[in-house]
Amino acid sequence: MNPILSIEHFVPDAEPRVWNDGRVYIYGSYDLSGDVAFCSNEYRVFSSADLVNWTDHGVSFRAEDAYPAGEYPGVVLCAPDCIYHNGLYHMYYCLADRSEGVATSPFPYGPFKNAVPVAGAHGDAIDPAALVDDDGQVYYYWGQFHCRAARLKPSLTAIDPDTLNTHLIDEKSHGFHEGPSIRKRNGIYYLIYTDISSGKATRLSYATSKSPLGPFVKGGVIIDNAGCDIGTWNNHGGMVEFKGQWYIFYHRSSQGCAYNRRACVEPIYFNEDGSIKEVEMTTQGGEGPIPATRKMEAYRACLVSGLSIRTSVAELTCHNNTLSEYLSHIRKGDWAAYKYLDFGEGVSSFEARVASLAEGGAIELRLDRPDGPIIGSCKVKHTGGWQLWETVTCTIQPTTGVHALYLVFQPTQARGRNRLLSVESFQFRK
Numbered sequence: 001m002n003p004i005l006s007i008e009h010f011v012p013d014a015e016p017r018v019w020n021d022g023r024v025y026i027y028g029s030y031d032l033s034g035d036v037a038f039c040s041n042e043y044r045v046f047s048s049a050d051l052v053n054w055t056d057h058g059v060s061f062r063a064e065d066a067y068p069a070g071e072y073p074g075v076v077l078c079a080p081d082c083i084y085h086n087g088l089y090h091m092y093y094c095l096a097d098r099s100e101g102v103a104t105s106p107f108p109y110g111p112f113k114n115a116v117p118v119a120g121a122h123g124d125a126i127d128p129a130a131l132v133d134d135d136g137q138v139y140y141y142w143g144q145f146h147c148r149a150a151r152l153k154p155s156l157t158a159i160d161p162d163t164l165n166t167h168l169i170d171e172k173s174h175g176f177h178e179g180p181s182i183r184k185r186n187g188i189y190y191l192i193y194t195d196i197s198s199g200k201a202t203r204l205s206y207a208t209s210k211s212p213l214g215p216f217v218k219g220g221v222i223i224d225n226a227g228c229d230i231g232t233w234n235n236h237g238g239m240v241e242f243k244g245q246w247y248i249f250y251h252r253s254s255q256g257c258a259y260n261r262r263a264c265v266e267p268i269y270f271n272e273d274g275s276i277k278e279v280e281m282t283t284q285g286g287e288g289p290i291p292a293t294r295k296m297e298a299y300r301a302c303l304v305s306g307l308s309i310r311t312s313v314a315e316l317t318c319h320n321n322t323l324s325e326y327l328s329h330i331r332k333g334d335w336a337a338y339k340y341l342d343f344g345e346g347v348s349s350f351e352a353r354v355a356s357l358a359e360g361g362a363i364e365l366r367l368d369r370p371d372g373p374i375i376g377s378c379k380v381k382h383t384g385g386w387q388l389w390e391t392v393t394c395t396i397q398p399t400t401g402v403h404a405l406y407l408v409f410q411p412t413q414a415r416g417r418n419r420l421l422s423v424e425s426f427q428f429r430k
Contacts, residue, residue, distance in 0.1 A: 001300055002285040003252065003262035005046060005054055007323050008033070012251035012261035013079035015129070015181060016240035019108050023047045024242050026249060027082045027091065031261050038259060039076040039096070045109040051242065051265060051286040060110030061093060066101050073097065079179060079236055082108070083130045085138060090156055092118065092128035092140070100128055100142060102157055119158035120150065127236070131182040131189075131212060139212045141180040146170035147193065149213055165213050169193070174218045177201045181238035182212070185246075188274045191216050192248075194236050201234040202226040204250055206276060221278045222248050222268060227303045228281060233258035239268060246270065247286060248279065254299070254325070282339040289342035289402045292428040298352075298407075299325035301336035305370070326424040328386070330361070330409045335370050336423075339404040343428070346400050351393040352426035354380045361420035364408040365396060372406065375399050379412060380421045389424055396428070 005011060010031035017025050025047045029039040041063035048054045061080075064072040075096040082091045088104045091112045100121040103112035121128070121142055129141040130152075138152040140159055147168040150159035168191070169176045175197030183190045188208050195205035203224045207216035225235045229252060237250035248268045251261040265286050266279045281302040284290050304327075327336055350365060360380040366372040376396030383390045409420055 001287060001290060002264040002281070002283055002302065003300070004051070004265055004285060005263055006056075007299075007325060009044070009046070009056065009263075010254075010260050011044070011046065011263040012038075013127075013179065013236040014249040014251065014263045015079070015081045015238045016242075016247070016249045017082055017108075018240055018242055019084060021108075023049050024051065024240060025082070025108050026263060027080050028251075028263060029077055029079050031259055033260055034255070035259055036257065037076070039078055041076050043077055043080055043091075043093070046263075047109065051247070057109035060105075061091065061103060061112045061115075063095060065103065065113070066093065066095060066099060066115045075099075079127045081129045081181070083132050083138065084108075085132055085156060090130070092130055094126045094128055094142070096126075098123050098125055100124065100126075116157050120161055120164070121148070121159055124148070127179050129180045129182050129238075131184065133184065133212055137212075139182070141168070141182050141191070143168075143176075143180065144178040145176070147176050147180050147191070151213070163213060168214050169207055169216050169218070171196065174207055174216075175203070175205060177234075179234075179236035183239055184212075185241075185270075186274060189216075190219075190239070190276075192222065192238055194234060195221065198224070198226070200226065200232070202232060204235050204237055204248065208274065219275055222276050223250050223266060223279050223281065225250060225252050225281060227305065228252035229254055229256060229304060230306055231255075231257040252281070256329075280339070284340055289340045292341040292343045292347055292405075293430065295425055295427045296338060297325070297425050298327045298336065298423040300338065301327065301407075302339050303337040304335070306331065306334040324424060326422050327407075328422045330420050330422065331418070332361075332409070332411050332420070335406050335408040337370075337404055337406050340402050341405050341428075342402045343399045346398050347396065347428040347430050348398075349393055349395050349429045350376055350378055350426065351391055351429065352378060353389045353424040354392055354421050355383045355386050355389050355424070356380055356421040357384070357386050358382065358419055358421070359411070359413050362410045362412050363423070364410060366406040366408050367399070367403045368406075369404070370406050370408055386422055
């Protein structure tokens with residue numbers, strides 16, 4: 001399910017790669033819970049054999065590794081990428097001071113060592129991406145507001161300046177904001193990037209070319225994370241083929257701000273002409289519809305909607321030495337969506353772990369849209385605290401098949417303009 005990693009890990013900017021061991025690896029930056037800034041001073045690598053169970057391989061690189069001893073200026077690591085070439089994994093990194101570099105390892109998960117600048121790109125911009133073409137040539141992409149690209153020299157530590165294109169795509173013509181990612185499929189080069197055309201950098205769009213150095217023609221939007229959190233600002237990711245299916249990896253903000261971003265994945269599909277169909281954010285991700293009887297952590301909502309800046313926010317807390325996110329600061333009319341649940345041949349009741357320091361409220365269970373048919377309504381009373389959890393239950397109308405579920409929150413008292421309740425988890429019973 002989305003988000004794909006365990007709750008303590010916040011990995012945005014994920015670049016997916018499938019290596020010879022058949023596992024998919026993600027290389028991303030690393031946010032810290034509760035921070036009000038993007039990224040941190042370390043990278044971690046994660047891998048999976050099934051897109052469900054993920055292995056944390058630990059810290060693969062630290063920002064100070066990019067500088068001579070004693071010269072680290074304290075800047076954070078931004079988005080990386082990784083390629084395999086001539087027996088080594090080459091991880092291209094960047095820092096907030098616009099440093100661009102590469103470090104190597106004999107293992108896909110690192111640790112990555114022997115860091116050196118990428119000559120010709122170092123100090124110029126952020127967000128590196130790399131492509132090993134079919135003929136063995138390696139190409140490098142980076143930039144913000146306009147995407148640069150060049151072929152790398154055989155050392156893979158410097159660009160060939162004779163091949164440099166400083167405006168492969170740009171903000172004016174393509175909506176390019178940052179975050180290039182490059183893949184090749186059926187002879188077509190796909191440049192995936194963060195698109196700011198909507199006014200926020202929430203879209204992952206793509207452009208295509210028959211050449212790695214362009215020209216690239218804008219295609220369309222692959223996924224837009226607008227609505228994943230009231231504070232969302234950007235998106236960044238890449239696509240990969242895994243076991244015969246293509247996927248887009250992207251991130252969602254959490255905790256009611258632009259930061260604390262989490263890795264997510266969705267399957268994508270190509271038309272006969274090579275164009276990519278836009279997909280929606282879901283809770284199910286790469287797994288398919290989720291049994292409605294499975295316990296659902298409320299923070300896995302793929303869409304939230306609220307009336308104020310603190311509405312329907314997933315907050316992080318620590319109780320009993322266990323991290324837990326939950327829907328919080330819920331007010332009248334707010335909702336959270338879960339796509340998609342499989343009700344099978346039918347369920348008969350709903351239960352939820354809730355808390356309230358106010359008068360409580362009602363959780364309306366609606367199908368397929370926020371104003372869709374109500375199959376039940378679960379009342380929540382004062383529990384004595386915003387993190388004092390109780391279980392509430394209600395019967396529901398007979399429901400079968402696959403549906404999007406919307407939890408719509410309403411007051412049970414006339415004055416219900418204030419904060420109503422919090423929700424930690426829920427599930428249906430047969």
